[in-house]
Amino acid sequence: MQIDIIAGTRPNFIKIAAIIYAIESSKTGIKYRLIHTGQHYDEKLSLGIFRDLNLPAPDRNLNIGSGSQAEQTGGIMLGYEEILKEKKPNICLVVGDVTTSMACAITAKKMGIKVVHVEAGLRSKDWSMPEEINRIIIDSIADYFFTTTIEASQELYRNGKSKDQVFFVGNTMIDTLLRFKPKFQAPEIWNKLDLQKKNYLLLTLHRPSNVDKIQNLKRILSSIMENSGEVPVIFPVHPRTASILEKISLPSKNLFFIKPLSYLEFNFLLQNSMAVLTDSGGVTEEATVLQIPCMTLRENTERPETVQIGTNEIIGTNKENIEKALFKLFANKWKKGAIPELWDGKTGKRIIEVLIEEKAFHTGQIID
Known part of the structure; x- marks a missing residue:
């Protein structure tokens, strides 16, 4: 065959x-x-x-x-x-x-x-x-x-x-995640910022609805920064987003833009983060298996099991929902998840x- x-x-x-x-x-x-x-x-x-x-x-x-x-x-x-x-x-x-x-x-x-x-x-x-x-x-x-x-x-x-x-x-994504979990490796930003386990947030954005319009992207980032205190927010920037970010004035001492990470580096940061905010379906699956609180910056998901069973919550992109989700996280009230069948x-x-x-x-x- x-x-x-x-x-x-x-x-x-x-x-x-x-x-x-x-x-x-x-x-x-x-x-x-x-x-x-x-x-x-x-x-x-x-x-x-x-x-x-x-x-x-x-x-x-x-x-x-x-x-x-x-x-x-x-x-x-x-x-x-x-x-x-x-x-x-x-x-x-x-x-x-x-x-x-x-x-x-x-x-x-x-x-x-x-x-x-x-x-x-x-x-x-x-x-x-x-x-x-x-x-x-x-x-x-x-x-x-x-x-x-x-x-x-x-x-x-x-x-x-x-x-x-x-x-x-x-x-199959979980097969790969579990196979390479022992080989996750710290990226340069880990030592550069002296990051510690569970003391930072991880952010990923790439959906056109979130990143192609400057106002949408600025609103999301502003909402996260206004409600994350002094916790570092690490944002590996997708190539499609980098050029748009250059047009945004968003001073923040704890928001760090970095280049795309390798698979092993990204999942090292995910595994050790306090939580991940993302519009990626795949990241919600990985976060569920790694038992990391996950906030989906969309109004829907094609992976409902990550919400029904896992650690994910759909919070959308409006300021109020982001504020509520981060408040729940910092109050140690985020739900515990389980791993879906098979x-x-x-x-x-x-x-x-x-x-x-x-x-x-x-x-x-x-x-x-």
Whole structure:
């Protein structure tokens, strides 16, 4: 069996790592081709993570780079189509909800290749999010689905998928987190500021609705700074946000902008923080497993288990909610969370076991 494993962004790399480890340790003869679209091209967000996670070099890199949603989608589809003309796999495996996954899923499906979606069935119900559109498109055309929760499986059933297409296996991001937890390493800022465990806040922002408009970004940052006392706030700045921050006058002695961190460095800061404020879905999952209080700076989430079971709360971006959330944190009244079912570090193995057992994955000619 030949599988194309698709990745293009930092979250993709973290998710596919567990699958690649499982393939290489299974000794089943499964062959894979790692396709990197180049959607993330910053060193810390892209190739650096291959070193951090001990991943093999990509077999192909489309080097798509920056551009609008349409430009990236079109470029990825054209590039992946050329690869498929050279050789078709049995399966195109895509993870998550980024442009890379959506574009390659469409391209593979149109060329008669079975599409497998890992992390299927997630829904925020927020159509302003490009990721929500991508999720729905991928799930509407994929052939098989691996889910992180029972609720995600039920969402797929409601949309007409059959039980022989849907497999509840857990969360590959957590496989990678648990595998590399002993190897987390302190970034430069840790020693530079003499940070101590549980004495700082970690902040991440990258959603267009939060960072593309100066007033929105300034309001969020001001609200956090006004309610964080003298606690340091460490903000690794996503490349898309850096240019906007240059236009904001926001003097603060305890807000520290730093460059993007490696995977091992970021999770070191997350694990040792007092809390994280974020608009990233993946960070809410990692915070839940690491038992770190998490505040989601959005009005919704496609990962409700992090709220229902984990340490996450949806607080939005208005000043009053941020103030209330930080007050609760500093009063030591934040809730205790638990870890969702099957988030146990064995998801990659379960996925490979399904691929091996399901005869449907072994049909279809591989064309050289």
